[in-house]
Amino acid sequence: MFRTIHSIPGLIAALLVALIAATGAVLSVNPALERMQAAVPARGEVSVADLAGKVQANIPGVENIKRKPSGEIVVTYFDPDRPGVVTVDPRSGASTGAYEPSAFTLWITNLHRKLLLGDTGRAFAGAGAAAMLILSLSGAVMLAQRLGGWKKLLGRIHGTPSQRLHGELGRAAVAGLVLSAATGLFLSLSTFEILPDGSPAEAPFASASGGQTLPVGDLAALKAVDLNDLRQLTFPYPDDPSDVFTLTTDSGEMTVDPATGTVQTAATNTPFQTAYQWIYALHTGEGLWWLALVLGASASIVPIMTGTGLVIWVARRRARPRIAHNVGAQSADTVILVGSEGNSTWGFAGTLHAALTKAGHRVHTGAMNDVTVYRHADRLIVLTATYGDGEAPSSARRFLDRLANLKSAPARTYYVLGFGDRQFAHYCRFADMADRALAAKGAERLLDTARIDRQSAQAFAKWGVDLGHVLGTPLDLHHVPTRPRTCRLRLIERRDYGIDVDAHTAVLRFGVGEVRPSLHRRLFGARLPRFEAGDLVGILPPGNNVARFYSLASASRDGILEICVRKHPGGLCSTFLTGLEVGEEIDAFVRGNPGFRPQPGMAPVIMVGAGTGIGPLAGFIRRNETHRPIHLWFGARNPASDFLYEPDLKNWLTDRRLTGLHTAFSRLPAGSHVQDRLAADAETVRGLIATGAQVMVCGGRDMAAGVAEVFSGVLGPLGLTVEALRKEGRYVEDVY
Structure with a gap:
C-alpha cells in the first residue's frame, strides 16, 4: 500500500x-544573507519611539517604518524631491542606501x-x-x-x-x-x-484627539515598545489632523494618538494568528x-x-512482465501472488493469469509482498521461488510478516506452487513456509503444494491440469520462457586447472564486441554492462532460454567480465563454457547482487572461499587499492591442480591488497578443508572479529554450513552469534 x-x-x-x-x-x-547585513540592537537598547524620532529627523516625509524578520529596517518616504524606499541604521536612524530588492x-x-x-x-x-x-x-x-x-x-x-x-x-x-x-x-x-x-489583527478605526502633536520620539506608547518587537509603524497623513499612528507588532495592532501618545484602540492576535506567524517563519526561515x-x-x-x-x-517496471487484463486486487475472484528473485516466476504467473482470464475469471496478479485481505476473492494462488539457503525471494521478503499481521486469511482457499532446483538442499523451502503460514491463518488448502524443478514447462503444464480439475475449468498452461535481453560477449582469455585429474575448472575472461558487430556498435562503440564484483552473470547455453548464474570475479571498470567455472558431469552450461575457445561468444546478462559486498570503511574483512567460490573474493581483493586489511581463507583439492588465482594472490600479498592468505588442500597427505583451517586459526579469526571484521563466505552449500558451524564456536567467547552478525550485515554468504 x-x-x-x-x-x-x-x-x-x-x-x-x-x-x-x-x-x-x-x-x-x-x-x-540578510541577517549578516543587518545591524540588530540588543533588546532594551532602542525603542520604537527612539528609532521613529531619529528617522523623522533624517528623512523628511516618512510614511512607514518596517522591520524585517532579519532585523533590517526599511523606510518608505514621500518628499516632492526625494520619494522612495531606503534602509536605515537602527541606532542612528540615518539612511544607509536605497532599498532595492534583488530582481x-x-x-x-x-x-x-x-x-x-x-x-x-x-x-x-x-x-x-x-x-x-x-x-x-x-x-x-x-x-x-x-x-x-x-x-x-x-x-x-x-x-x-x-x-x-x-x-x-x-x-x-x-x-x-x-x-x-x-x-x-x-x-x-x-x-x-x-x-x-x-493576517495580524487590525485595530478598530480611531481619530486623533486634536491639539498640538508631540514629537514622535516623545510618544509614551511607542517608547514602551522595543524595536525588536516592531513589525511596522505607519505615520499619520501630514494634512489630516484626525489621522493616527498605526503600530503593528508580533502580538497585534494598535493606534496611537499623536497628540497624547496614548493607545486609542488595540487588537490582539488570536491563537490562530500567532500560530500562523510561527508557521510562516518556520516555512520561510x-x-x-x-x-x-x-x-x-x-x-x-x-x-x-x-x-x-x-x-x-x-x-521495477522493466523487471516485471506486463500482464494484460490485470484487474484490481479487491475486485478479483482469483488472486495470484508471485515470489521471484530473477523475474522468471513472473513469466509463469503471466501464463497462468492469461489462462484463467480466458476461462472467465477476474484475475489479479501481484507481488507476495503486497498480500492483504482480498474481499471478493474465492481463491489465492501463490507461485514462489526460493532464494539462496531456503530464503524468501525479493518480491516475497515481507510476505510472512504481513500475513501474520492480517486479521484473517487473505482468501478462503489457496494453492501454492514452488519453483526451485532439486540439487539444492532446501529445494522449494520457502514455498513450504508459505503453505504452512496460509494454513495457520485459516485458509483451506485445496491442492497439495507442488514443485517445479528447473523451470520445467512440462511440469507446469501438468500442474495446470490438476488445478483445472479442482476449479472445474480445463487449463492449458503452455508456457514458453521469455528469453532475457542479453549482450554478446567474446572470450578473450582463459586459464585452465585440474584437467589431468578430471576436475576441470576454468577462469574465463570475456570482453565486448561481436565478430560481425552491428552498425550501432560500429558507430558508437561497445561497452560492458555495469556490474561490480560479487554480482551475477546469467548465461544462456545454446538452444536454451533458462539462464545459469555465476558470481562475477571482476567489476566493469576492470574492462573484463571474469568468472570461475567448474565442469560438472552432465552440466549443460558448465560443459558449454569450459569448452569455449578464445574468440567464441556467449549470450549473457548481468543481475545485481548488492547483498554480497564488503561493508564501507576500513574494518578488516575475513573472506572464506572454496573452489570456484574464490571468484568474487578475488574481484574484491583486486579492487582493494586502499589497502584495507583483507584476510583470505581458501580451500581446494591440490595446489598442483586447482590453486586458483595463485599468481594473483601472491602479487596482491606483495602490494598489500591482500593482508593474509591461509590455504587448505584436501587431497594432500595431511589434507584439510577450509573450515578445518579456520578452526585451527580460531584465535586469529576471533581477534579480527573483535576489531569489527566482516565475514564473507562464497562457495558450495555444504562448505558454507561447515564454516558457519566453526564460526559459532569462534564467536562464543565474544558473546556473539553468526545470526547476530548476519543482522548487522557482518556475515554474508554467496552459496550455491
Missing part, C-alpha cells in the same frame, strides 16, 4: 516537486510560490507541497519497513546503487522535508481561505536563518531523489 501511495504522487508530481524544492533551496539562503530573488520567489502563473500557479504549488508531504511520510514508512522497524531506521541500507542513494538521502532529509511541506501546505490552504486568514539553511539543505536533495526515484521505478 505504502509503495503505491509513494509512487503515484511521485510520478505525477515529480517535476513539480523538484522545481518547488529547488527554488525553495535557493530562497533559503536569503534569511542568512532575481523576486523572480525565484514568484516561481516558488505561484509558478509565475498567478492564482492558478498558487494552486499547483499547494498541490506540490501536498505531494511532497505524502512522499516524505510514505517514504519514511517504507524505509522503516524495509529495515525491519522504526528502531532500525538508522541501520545499513542494502540494494542497488540507486536504491541505497535514494534511501540515504531520504533518511537525511525527511525531517526537513516534512516540516517544509506541512507548513507550505498550511500556507497554501490559508491563501485560498480554506483555513482562516492568518525569516527570523530563523539557521533553520532556513537546514530546510534548504533538505530541499536541495529533492531533485537528486527525484532522479533516483525515477530510476528505481523504471527498473
Whole structure:
C-alpha cells in the first residue's frame, strides 16, 4: 500500500516537486544573507519611539517604518524631491542606501510560490507541497519497513546503487522535508481561505484627539515598545489632523494618538494568528536563518531523489512482465501472488493469469509482498521461488510478516506452487513456509503444494491440469520462457586447472564486441554492462532460454567480465563454457547482487572461499587499492591442480591488497578443508572479529554450513552469534 501511495504522487508530481524544492533551496539562503547585513540592537537598547524620532529627523516625509524578520529596517518616504524606499541604521536612524530588492530573488520567489502563473500557479504549488508531504511520510514508512522497524531506521541500507542513494538521502532529509511541506501546505490552504486568514489583527478605526502633536520620539506608547518587537509603524497623513499612528507588532495592532501618545484602540492576535506567524517563519526561515539553511539543505536533495526515484521505478517496471487484463486486487475472484528473485516466476504467473482470464475469471496478479485481505476473492494462488539457503525471494521478503499481521486469511482457499532446483538442499523451502503460514491463518488448502524443478514447462503444464480439475475449468498452461535481453560477449582469455585429474575448472575472461558487430556498435562503440564484483552473470547455453548464474570475479571498470567455472558431469552450461575457445561468444546478462559486498570503511574483512567460490573474493581483493586489511581463507583439492588465482594472490600479498592468505588442500597427505583451517586459526579469526571484521563466505552449500558451524564456536567467547552478525550485515554468504 505504502509503495503505491509513494509512487503515484511521485510520478505525477515529480517535476513539480523538484522545481518547488529547488527554488525553495535557493530562497533559503536569503534569511542568512540578510541577517549578516543587518545591524540588530540588543533588546532594551532602542525603542520604537527612539528609532521613529531619529528617522523623522533624517528623512523628511516618512510614511512607514518596517522591520524585517532579519532585523533590517526599511523606510518608505514621500518628499516632492526625494520619494522612495531606503534602509536605515537602527541606532542612528540615518539612511544607509536605497532599498532595492534583488530582481532575481523576486523572480525565484514568484516561481516558488505561484509558478509565475498567478492564482492558478498558487494552486499547483499547494498541490506540490501536498505531494511532497505524502512522499516524505510514505517514504519514511517504507524505509522503516524495509529495515525491519522504526528502531532500525538508522541501520545499513542494502540494494542497488540507486536504491541505497535514494534511501540515504531520504533518511537525511525527511525531517526537513516534512516540516517544509506541512507548513507550505498550511500556507497554501490559508491563501485560498480554506483555513482562516492568518493576517495580524487590525485595530478598530480611531481619530486623533486634536491639539498640538508631540514629537514622535516623545510618544509614551511607542517608547514602551522595543524595536525588536516592531513589525511596522505607519505615520499619520501630514494634512489630516484626525489621522493616527498605526503600530503593528508580533502580538497585534494598535493606534496611537499623536497628540497624547496614548493607545486609542488595540487588537490582539488570536491563537490562530500567532500560530500562523510561527508557521510562516518556520516555512520561510525569516527570523530563523539557521533553520532556513537546514530546510534548504533538505530541499536541495529533492531533485537528486527525484532522479533516483525515477530510476528505481523504471527498473521495477522493466523487471516485471506486463500482464494484460490485470484487474484490481479487491475486485478479483482469483488472486495470484508471485515470489521471484530473477523475474522468471513472473513469466509463469503471466501464463497462468492469461489462462484463467480466458476461462472467465477476474484475475489479479501481484507481488507476495503486497498480500492483504482480498474481499471478493474465492481463491489465492501463490507461485514462489526460493532464494539462496531456503530464503524468501525479493518480491516475497515481507510476505510472512504481513500475513501474520492480517486479521484473517487473505482468501478462503489457496494453492501454492514452488519453483526451485532439486540439487539444492532446501529445494522449494520457502514455498513450504508459505503453505504452512496460509494454513495457520485459516485458509483451506485445496491442492497439495507442488514443485517445479528447473523451470520445467512440462511440469507446469501438468500442474495446470490438476488445478483445472479442482476449479472445474480445463487449463492449458503452455508456457514458453521469455528469453532475457542479453549482450554478446567474446572470450578473450582463459586459464585452465585440474584437467589431468578430471576436475576441470576454468577462469574465463570475456570482453565486448561481436565478430560481425552491428552498425550501432560500429558507430558508437561497445561497452560492458555495469556490474561490480560479487554480482551475477546469467548465461544462456545454446538452444536454451533458462539462464545459469555465476558470481562475477571482476567489476566493469576492470574492462573484463571474469568468472570461475567448474565442469560438472552432465552440466549443460558448465560443459558449454569450459569448452569455449578464445574468440567464441556467449549470450549473457548481468543481475545485481548488492547483498554480497564488503561493508564501507576500513574494518578488516575475513573472506572464506572454496573452489570456484574464490571468484568474487578475488574481484574484491583486486579492487582493494586502499589497502584495507583483507584476510583470505581458501580451500581446494591440490595446489598442483586447482590453486586458483595463485599468481594473483601472491602479487596482491606483495602490494598489500591482500593482508593474509591461509590455504587448505584436501587431497594432500595431511589434507584439510577450509573450515578445518579456520578452526585451527580460531584465535586469529576471533581477534579480527573483535576489531569489527566482516565475514564473507562464497562457495558450495555444504562448505558454507561447515564454516558457519566453526564460526559459532569462534564467536562464543565474544558473546556473539553468526545470526547476530548476519543482522548487522557482518556475515554474508554467496552459496550455491
